[in-house]
Amino acid sequence: MNVEIVVIGDELLIGQxxxxxxxxxxxxxxxxxxEITEITTVRDRxxxxxxxxxxxxxxxxxxxxxxxxxxTKDDITKQTLCEFFGGxxxxxxxxxxxxxxxxxxxxxxxxxxxxxxxxxxxxxTVIQNAVGTAPVMWFEKGGKVLVSMPGVPLEMxxxxxxxxxxxxxxxxxxxxxxxHYTCLVKNYTESALSEFLTDFEAQLPECVKLxxxxxxxxxxxxxxxxGRGGENLQHQLDVQISKLNTLLGDNIFCHQDxxxxxxxxxxxxxxxxxxxxxxSCTGGNIAHQLTLIPGSSTYFKGSVxxxxxxxxERVLGVNxxxxxxxxxxxxxxxxxxxxGVQRLxxxxxxxxxxxxxGPGGGTPEKPVGTVWIAVVxxxxxxxxxxxxxxxxEYNIERATHRALLAMVxxxxxx
Amino acid sequence: MNVEIVVIGDELLIGQxxxxxxxxxxxxxxxxxxEITEITTVRDRxxxxxxxxxxxxxxxxxxxxxxxxxxTKDDITKQTLCEFFGGxxxxxxxxxxxxxxxxxxxxxxxxxxxxxxxxxxxxxTVIQNAVGTAPVMWFEKGGKVLVSMPGVPLEMxxxxxxxxxxxxxxxxxxxxxxxHYTCLVKNYTESALSEFLTDFEAQLPECVKLxxxxxxxxxxxxxxxxGRGGENLQHQLDVQISKLNTLLGDNIFCHQDxxxxxxxxxxxxxxxxxxxxxxSCTGGNIAHQLTLIPGSSTYFKGSVxxxxxxxxERVLGVNxxxxxxxxxxxxxxxxxxxxGVQRLxxxxxxxxxxxxxGPGGGTPEKPVGTVWIAVVxxxxxxxxxxxxxxxxEYNIERATHRALLAMVxxxxxx
Numbered sequence: 001m002n003v004e005i006v007v008i009g010d011e012l013l014i015g016q017x018x019x020x021x022x023x024x025x026x027x028x029x030x031x032x033x034x035e036i037t038e039i040t041t042v043r044d045r046x047x048x049x050x051x052x053x054x055x056x057x058x059x060x061x062x063x064x065x066x067x068x069x070x071x072t073k074d075d076i077t078k079q080t081l082c083e084f085f086g087g088x089x090x091x092x093x094x095x096x097x098x099x100x101x102x103x104x105x106x107x108x109x110x111x112x113x114x115x116x117x118x119x120x121x122x123x124x125t126v127i128q129n130a131v132g133t134a135p136v137m138w139f140e141k142g143g144k145v146l147v148s149m150p151g152v153p154l155e156m157x158x159x160x161x162x163x164x165x166x167x168x169x170x171x172x173x174x175x176x177x178x179x180h181y182t183c184l185v186k187n188y189t190e191s192a193l194s195e196f197l198t199d200f201e202a203q204l205p206e207c208v209k210l211x212x213x214x215x216x217x218x219x220x221x222x223x224x225x226x227g228r229g230g231e232n233l234q235h236q237l238d239v240q241i242s243k244l245n246t247l248l249g250d251n252i253f254c255h256q257d258x259x260x261x262x263x264x265x266x267x268x269x270x271x272x273x274x275x276x277x278x279x280s281c282t283g284g285n286i287a288h289q290l291t292l293i294p295g296s297s298t299y300f301k302g303s304v305x306x307x308x309x310x311x312x313e314r315v316l317g318v319n320x321x322x323x324x325x326x327x328x329x330x331x332x333x334x335x336x337x338x339x340g341v342q343r344l345x346x347x348x349x350x351x352x353x354x355x356x357x358g359p360g361g362g363t364p365e366k367p368v369g370t371v372w373i374a375v376v377x378x379x380x381x382x383x384x385x386x387x388x389x390x391x392x393e394y395n396i397e398r399a400t401h402r403a404l405l406a407m408v409x410x411x412x413x414x
Numbered sequence: 415m416n417v418e419i420v421v422i423g424d425e426l427l428i429g430q431x432x433x434x435x436x437x438x439x440x441x442x443x444x445x446x447x448x449e450i451t452e453i454t455t456v457r458d459r460x461x462x463x464x465x466x467x468x469x470x471x472x473x474x475x476x477x478x479x480x481x482x483x484x485x486t487k488d489d490i491t492k493q494t495l496c497e498f499f500g501g502x503x504x505x506x507x508x509x510x511x512x513x514x515x516x517x518x519x520x521x522x523x524x525x526x527x528x529x530x531x532x533x534x535x536x537x538x539t540v541i542q543n544a545v546g547t548a549p550v551m552w553f554e555k556g557g558k559v560l561v562s563m564p565g566v567p568l569e570m571x572x573x574x575x576x577x578x579x580x581x582x583x584x585x586x587x588x589x590x591x592x593x594h595y596t597c598l599v600k601n602y603t604e605s606a607l608s609e610f611l612t613d614f615e616a617q618l619p620e621c622v623k624l625x626x627x628x629x630x631x632x633x634x635x636x637x638x639x640x641g642r643g644g645e646n647l648q649h650q651l652d653v654q655i656s657k658l659n660t661l662l663g664d665n666i667f668c669h670q671d672x673x674x675x676x677x678x679x680x681x682x683x684x685x686x687x688x689x690x691x692x693x694s695c696t697g698g699n700i701a702h703q704l705t706l707i708p709g710s711s712t713y714f715k716g717s718v719x720x721x722x723x724x725x726x727e728r729v730l731g732v733n734x735x736x737x738x739x740x741x742x743x744x745x746x747x748x749x750x751x752x753x754g755v756q757r758l759x760x761x762x763x764x765x766x767x768x769x770x771x772g773p774g775g776g777t778p779e780k781p782v783g784t785v786w787i788a789v790v791x792x793x794x795x796x797x798x799x800x801x802x803x804x805x806x807e808y809n810i811e812r813a814t815h816r817a818l819l820a821m822v823x824x825x826x827x828x
Contacts, residue, residue, distance in 0.1 A: 010625060018437045023426075024429065040455075070604060133605075194485060306716050360709065
């Protein structure tokens with residue numbers, strides 16, 4: 001089945017909020033073999049929303065709408081859906097009771113605007129929203145379905161998993177499948193890899209596609225098989241996976257669709273090793289990325305974010321003289337940070353980063369973006385310097401990425 | 415000026431990558447008074463891309479396209495733009511030289527696929543991409559402009575700021591303005607706030623709009639003024655900002671469009687206070703959020719991520735008996751973590767969090783999602799328990815948010 005998403009909200013079009021809902025919905029749809037073919041993001045304006053609904057319906061049978069369902073005046077999705085499907089807003093007693101219950105549980109009072117949440121189009125089926133006050137609405141027209149859901153990610157996810165997906169699957173019987181295999185490849189740039197895989201790509205069967213998702217120092221390769229009849233498709237995909245693995249060997253360091261932090265976790269788990277981090281410019285982001293992975297407590301023990309030099313000295317035992325002579329962003333300091341946190345937290349491995357994220361703090365010798373990275377594993381130590389760019393967020397992200405990649409290399413090549 | 419964005423890439427529609435480019439572009443456009451009116455995300459398919467270009471051009475004069483420009487076979491944006499504007503791909507010697515130079519700088523070799531980056535449509539003006547190999551292409555048709563840029567955020571941002579925006583501004587003279595004022599409000603739910611502000615909203619002039627962006631425990635309020643003639647518009651907005659401030663008083667704890675972490679930073683800076691964090695289930699994310707803010711080194715000194723209990727004891731000085739009696743996720747432990755890191759890092763304030771992010775680790779008494787938060791400032795201490803949900807990422811995010819909000823209250827109410 002092909003599905004489109006319509007995302008509603010001024011906040012998305014002035015850049016105040018990043019739409020992460022569509023990404024999540026796409027993954028969930030993929031799991032049941034359905035594809036998102038287009039995403040349209042529109043403002044809280046009636047004509048623009050109507051046009052988006054109309055066009056999506058002209059292309060696909062299922063349209064998932066998120067956002068614009070708040071109790072405030074700027075949200076007009078409900079009224080616009082009435083207009084589109086030809087209905088009017090009426091008070092739904094059962095929604096009202098749900099809202100009352102939810103408010104009571106949260107020790108909040110009902111007022112005119114929360115009460116307005118119980119006004120729903122008389123031409124839809126209301127689906128209970130157990131975790132919020134905005135109604136979830138199911139519309140049908142000419143055999144096609146539009147489901148309107150709140151934009152709050154928690155609420156949307158809850159109703160999608162518990163209500164919307166089961167109903168969609170029951171409503172649209174479909175035996176098409178979509179299968180993905182993703183792996184992480186090191187030691188190749190995107191273009192070197194694509195050259196190396198030219199013959200492999202040329203021999204792929206019609207139903208299997210190869211895609212490259214590059215990141216500095218790592219390429220995510222994705223094989224996607226689309227078609228009907230699950231088992232044969234899986235077999236066709238497996239044949240290609242096996243060929244790819246023969247071609248790339250140890251350059252594939254992870255056979256799952258995960259982050260580099262996830263790959264580090266899988267390697268640590270396999271090797272029964274523990275890890276800690278000592279972070280200056282990355283400010284805890286490496287620890288954060290490592291601990292986003294479920295089950296990371298089996299290998300991740302702890303971290304020290306040593307922003308101030310006195311924390312580097314006092315907590316991590318970095319030599320004060322070395323900081324004075326070489327500066328906080330230097331090879332001796334970052335190596336001592338790595339050794340220091342390995343000792344303090346008592347782990348097998350450690351990652352340390354010290355750099356200048358910017359916008360301030362740069363000098364002619366060490367411009368903003370200069371970052372030293374050290375990784376240790378037992379007695380082994382490796383350190384490297386990078387010079388990224390001028391953007392603080394980017395420098396933090398890139399330093400995090402490079403530090404985790406250095407740990408991958410330490411765990412796979414030594 | 416109204417602008418549309420067309421985002422290209424299968425990876426966005428299968429949920430492998432979140433589109434953060436559009437958000438960034440929207441902000442930059444807003445700065446020059448231009449508006450993004452629609453974002454369309456399509457797959458790497460010719461017909462779908464053509465239809466997206468056509469529809470965008472039917473609505474606006476400027477279309478910004480990102481993605482689909484990699485050197486690999488799955489990227490067909492260049493060919494499709496040739497089709498759309500009626501041209502063919504030709505080798506551009508100056509692009510070839512740029513690619514050669516860039517590769518030499520990165521110590522990489524040219525191959526067939528990087529060489530193909532120098533093939534560009536003969537119906538466009540090529541703009542130099544100083545930070546990548548993908549060409550940036552400027553097309554014109556019937557007085558309308560389409561600019562195609564790489565999807566790699568760093569490259570796109572670099573060419574937008576340095577090349578595309580200056581050229582767009584020179585090409586389209588426009589004196590319309592868009593002004594935003596955003597503030598952060600505590601102590602109100604979205605619906606209570608909207609009820610409280612009913613009269614305020616009713617008296618707003620036509621050119622000023624009010625919008626609510628709710629988050630648990632905090633509502634971001636945004637006033638947007640749109641129109642021509644900058645000065646009068648600013649005055650009209652200022653009048654409404656002043657009314658809003660009179661109405662809400664101290665409930666507005668931040669007058670900038672920033673994160674709660676950013677608001678904590680502003681408060682600390684104003685009060686000349688320093689901060690540290692001790693994190694268990696949030697795994698360094700609070701430190702990360704605090705250090706994302708430029709200039710945070712003036713108030714943020716350091717953190718300890720104490721995932722393992724022995725780190726809580728040994729580094730933060732939490733009483734081993736208390737961990738055994740009350741558990742690691744408990745009021746005594748989280749309070750000792752806060753005091754411990756305040757002492758260790760030697761700061762005025764500290765935030766501590768201990769919780770069960772899940773999916774493992776829950777018990778009937780302490781289910782997954784149980785989180786204890788403590789904030790300290792000098793001698794003052796406040797701690798509170800929350801029970802969030804089952805989703806690990808959500809629990810980390812929500813715990814981070816609530817902990818930072820608790821710090822806001824500590825800094826504004828005591």
